[in-house]
Amino acid sequence: MQQNPTSRSSSGYPNPNTPEQSNANPYQNHNPPCAPHHHNPRTILIRRLFIVSMVFLLILGLILVLYFGLISPQLPYAYINSLSLSNFNVSNNHLTGNWDLQLRFQNPNSKMSLCYNAVFCTLYYNRVSLSETRLQPLDQGKKDETPINATLSVSGSYVEARLADSIGKERAVKGSVEFDLRLTSSVTFRYGVYRRRRYVTVYCYDVLVGVPANSSSGKMVGSAKRCKSF
Template structure:
């Protein structure tokens, strides 16, 4: 007998051969192939979701724009309200006070050294007095930048500036004005018309214009400046004859038209 020990065989057991007899092949004996029980396969959980990105509130910009628009709307409403309040107060004051235009008349007029040359030049000194009456019993009147001129027809003969003045409530003021015409050129038709009027009855019709900035005042309240225009048409200056150098106002004081 062979007494040598049998070698130890290591490794996996041989696979069972399929049976052709219709019976299943016998499995390995318990404890001969897998000395330890089989472990369950390892389980790996799904990866965590990515962190959320930065959040942009879509209402943030809209809210800023909305607040700016609200501020602009409120500012516009305030401006309109202030304007309406001022307009209403001004209208009420106008209804209460309701200024009236002054009355202006040429109360006196004289001409000296008057001459019309053959070269259509007019020379003469005009001295006029305007009577200005403030018809307002509750307001005074400021007169600024007063300008006056003497015309014959549409041709200016002489111009002058008058000093500014203030007129109290219901007062009448005499305003003197002096005009000096020194060889003032006029249209040939104007020169011939002056000579014709002076020879036919000795009365020459001049026109006087006044322009001034006026403001009405009632206590501390003052109106804005208005441009006042005065039209004194057909101021009749009578000469004793066709060669006389001196003339004076004919008839009653000449009432003027006043516009603002």
């Protein structure tokens, strides 16, 4: 008689064809719980300070861009109103003369005042320096114009033969001599608490002075002359 295979399980032996029952919860997580992560207070503080610093720099940069964009500082203008020459003589490679200048400085800025810390004035002929003088410091308000008088003098100064010959030829042919003038200054631009200092150079090219060969004096030919600022 064939025995029922299921009858063996009733005698206390496990049935190999039946899956073993487990008392364990099939949904139980066997991984140990994660330990709480403690952040370093110093790291958190440094991170926050970095974020605050970056935000501050970004805001400051935007403010500066808007600030400089609205101000748009312009270089000052300079003019030669008049120039008179006296006691002018070139002989035996020696030069003598007095150049009396009336200059005019103009501040084109409507929002900024200017402070000229010192103004150096140099007279040239054919790129050769003849004389130099220092002018007094100058303050200018917005849109101000300021006249300044200056005198450059040469007394028996030695010059090269080619330069003396060139001056003599100009006087004989044209009855005039062309001089160049250079002005340099450290200028401070001021707008409220804003301060910016830069060096400004002004060139006045080809200033024509009428001085015939038989005369020792002369004046600038033409009206006031505007110079170039750099």
